[in-house]
Amino acid sequence: MEAKTAKTKAGEWRKYERVLLPPIKDLHRIDVYEANGGYKALKDAIKGEKWTPTAVTDEVKASGLRGRGGASFGCGLKWSFMPKPDGGPRYLCCNGDESEPGTFKDRQLMEYNPHLVFEGIMIACYAMSISTCYLYVRGEYADWIDQMETELAKAYAKGYVGKNILGSDFSCELIIHKGAGAYICGEETSLMESLEGKRAYPRIKPPFPAQYGVFGRPTTINNVETLACVPLILERGASWYAGLGAAKHPGPVLYGISGHVNRPGVYEYPTGMLITDLIEEVARGVRGGKKVKAVVPGGSSTPPLRADMIDGVTMDVESLREAGSMMGTAGMLVMDEDTDMVSWLRRVTHFYHHESCGQCTPCREGTGWLEDIVSRIERGEGRVRDLDLLADLCSQMEGRTVCALADAAAWPVRYTIDRFRDEFVARCRPSHVAVPALPESELEEAET
C-alpha cells in the first residue's frame, strides 16, 4: 500500500516543551507551583484591567480550545451559553470522573499539577461570574483526592480560592466531590444528579445545563484537562494556543497510550500527532517488535481503526472523523497482531453492560444482550447470523436514549465487527447447510 502523504500537524513536536505536565519536581506543592509562575494568570485576570470576564471568555474562544472530555465541543462557546447573572447561584462543575477503559490522563493532572486545575477553575468561574465550583473526581482516585484536598486547603489559605480572592471582590468556593464508582457519573447531567445526592440518571435535554443545571441553576461542566488549559491561554495568549497542533483542534493534549506498546503512559504533545509517530516513537513501538493490528484512538467507545487505516491519520477531530473514528479523550489503545478482537470486544461489551445506569430501555436491555451474544461467539458457540443480529441491536440502541452511553456501547460493536468481520466469522459455528459460493458473474449481478 502506498503511504499517504499527510504529515503530522504537530509541527516540531520532538522539540515540544511540556506545559500541562512540565518536568518539575514536586510541582503539586503550592510553593513549587508558585515559584514556577503559578497563579500568575489568575492574578492577572482578577487584578489587571485587561481581563474583564467577557475578555477572558473571548480569549478562550479565540484560542480554539475544544473540550477534552470526549465530545471536543468548543469551550469558549460553551461558556457563552451561560445566561446573564441574575443574582442567584451559578455553578461550574469540573469533571474528573474519567473512567472509560483506556482513559487515564486527568489523573496525571490531578496527581502532578493540581494547582493548574484549581487556577483554571478559578479563572473560568471569574469569566462566568460563578461563585461555586464542584470538582467531581472518581472515587477510585482516593489518594489523589486526599492530596488535592491538602493542596486546596493551602490555596484557600493563600487566598487563591475562597472569599475575596487575592483581595478582590471576587469570591469563589471550590468543593472536591468524590464519586462512588459509576462510569455514568462522568456524563454531565448524570454528574449533576449525583452531586445533588440523587441517583445518577442522566437528564433529558433540553433544558440544557446552562439553563437548568445543578440544583436547577445555570451550570457549566468542563473536563479537568480543558480547565487546566485555561491559565496557559491567558498567560501565553490565544494565538500561541491556536498555533499549536492541528488548526481546527489546537492545543496541547495528554495522550494516554496503553496496550501492547513498549512504553505505555501519558504523554503531552500538541494535537495532530500522527498515530504512527505516537506508537513508533513516543511509545517506543509495539511490544516484541510485533505488528499493529488495531488502534482505538480515544477510549473504548471510539471505533477501532485497523492497522491499514492509520497511515497518515493524525490525532485531531477532523482527521479521525475522515478515518472513521473519533478523538474522544485521546486515550489511545494499541493492539498487536496477536490480539483476539472477539475477546477484546467481549470485554468492552461487558464494561458497558456493567456500567449502564438502567434508566432507558434500549441501553439497559441492549448492553446485556450485546455481551451475551459476543460472549457466545467468543466461546465458539455463536452463529454467523449473530453478527447481523448484533448490527441490528446496535441500530436499535443508537440515538434512542437519553444520554450517549448507548451509542458508546454500540459503536465499538458495530465497527469492530465491521472492520474485523473475518475474525468473528471464523469464530462462529459453521452453518449447518453449506452455501456454495456464487460464480463471480452472478455476484456482480447481485451487487448491481
Added chain:
Amino acid sequence: MPKVRIDNETYEFEGRPKLLQFCLDIGVELPHFCYHPSMSVPANCRQCLVRVGTPARDRGTGEMQVDEAGNPVIQYFPKLQTSCSLEITDGMVVETHRSSEEVAGAQKDNLEFLLINHPLDCPICDQAGHCPLQIQAYKYGPEGSRFEFDKVHKPKHIRLGPRVVLDGERCINCTRCTRYTSEVSGSHQLTIIERGVRNYPMTPPGTEFDEPYSMNVIDICPVGALTSADFRFKARIWEMSKTPSITVANAKGSNCYYWVKDNLVMKVTPRQNMDVNEYWLADEDRLDYERFNKDRPAGPMINGSAAGWDAAYGEAARLLSSVDPSEVLFIGSPFATVEDNYLLTKLADSLGSPAPQYIRHVEIGKGDDWLITDEKAPNHQGCERLGMSEIDAEIAAARIQTGEIKLVYVLEEDPVVAGVLSASDMDAVKVILHPYNVTNETLHGANVVLPAATIVETVGTFVNIDGHAQRVRPAKAIRGVNRTLVMEMGESRADRHGTPFDRWHNETNLVDCQPGWVSLPEVAERLDIEMAYKGPRQVMEEVAGTVDAFQGATYEAMGLEGVRLMEIGAAV
C-alpha cells in the same frame, strides 16, 4: 391559533402542551409506559418515539423557508424524539407509527428490548388482561423474540410493605412508583436500587413501604411487578365486573371502581376524577370492602326470628302506629344515601314525628389534607343538607330511659355502640332497624330487622365533605329481582361478550336485603302514607327540586363525576 400536523391531519393547540399528552387528548394513541400525567417526565421507557420536524428558517433573516410550491420546508430532527417530553411548537410536523415505518420499527425494537428480560408469566400474573406491556406488546411489538439467553434474575415476591408485594423480574424500570412516592405522596419510601438491567425499586434499608397511600403504585405500575398483598391471585381481571362508584371509608367520596366476582367485591381501584381524588385512592378506601361480603344478614326478622318481607313490613307499620308519633325517635344515617335519608325524613314528617337526627362518626386526627378525613362516615353532609341535626347521645339516652321515647326507628346505624341505646333499654323500647351487617350490636334487641342494601348494591347519592354530590351504582346483585338495580348494574367482559353457554351469572353470595327506597315506601304504604316513587332517580329529582341545598343534583347532572353543590349557608 398555532397548528400542529400529526399524521397529515392538522390540529390547533393552545398553550405549550407536550406532544404525548396532546395526542392522547385528541384520541391519537401512542404507546408509552413511564409517562403519567400527574408526575414529572423522565422519558426513560423510550416507547413513545415519533419523528418530528419543524419549519426550516433562514439562519440570517429568520424567515420561514418555502419550497417551489410555496409550502414550508420541514426540517426533521436527526433522531426520533420522545413525544412525552417534547413541547409542541407552531408548524410542527409529527409522524407516528401510523405514517412512518421508521417510527413503527423503533417502537417494535423497543418492545423487543422490554420483553427480553421480562418473565413471560402472564398466565399467572395478576396484571394480565389489563397490562399495558401485554396490550402494547400485542399491538406494537415484534412477533416472537430473537433473545436466546437466560433472562436476568432478580428477587421475587418481596413484601415492600404490609400491602404491596414486588416481583423484581417483572419490573421494567419505568420509575412511576418511585416518582409517585417522591412527587405525589411525598413519603420518599421507594427508590431504584442496583444498576443497569438489575435495577428494581426498593425501600431504604430497615424501612418498609407503609404510607397510607401505598397501594396507588399497584395501579400505576405498567406491569405486574407491584401487586396487592390483599388481592394477589384472587381473581383474573376478566372474571370480574367493574362498576364505577365511590368509596365510603371516609367522607372524601373518592371515585373508584368496585370489582366483583360471584357477587363478592374482590377489590377497589381508583377512578379518575380531577375534582375529587384525581387518580388516587387511600389504602383504607381500597381495603374497606369486606363489610360488603361478610357478616351480612340472612333476611328480615321479627323479634329475633326469621320472617318474610311482607310480615316484617307489616310488623314495622304496626309498631309505628302503636305509639304516639311524638314518642318515636327517627335516626337517619350518614352511611346511607341521600334518597333513603330523605324518605325517612318524609316518613317521620307524615307521621307527625320529630325530624330524624343522625349520629356523627369523627375520629380526630385520623385525617390528612389529602384523601383521608377525620369524618369516617361518607354522607354526613347529605344528612346535614336534608336538615337533620346531629344527635346528642346523652339527651337521647335520657329520654329513652325516662320512657319519653317508646320506639326507635334506625336507618343503617348502631345506636347501641353510639351510646344512644343501652342493652337494658332494649326491653322497654321498641326498635326497628335497617342494618348492613350482623355485627350491628343493636340487632340482637331489635323488634323488626329489615336488612338494607349496602352502597355496592344500591342506587343513590352521597355528598362528600366538600359538598360534592356523587352517585353510586350497584356493583353486585341482591336476592330477588329489582329492575332499577338490574338496569344500573356494571357489566363484566363476559356479560358483554360472553355467550349464554358461559354460565357466567350465578346465584352464590346473594344477600337478602333491600335498598331503603324499596323498604321505606313499603312501610309507609302500610301506614297509608303516600310514598309512591318510580325509583331513586325520581326521589332525587324531588330532592333536587325541593331542597335548596341539593339544587341541581339530578342523576343526569351528576353523571359519573358528580356535581359541586352550593355551600350550605349560601343555599338558604
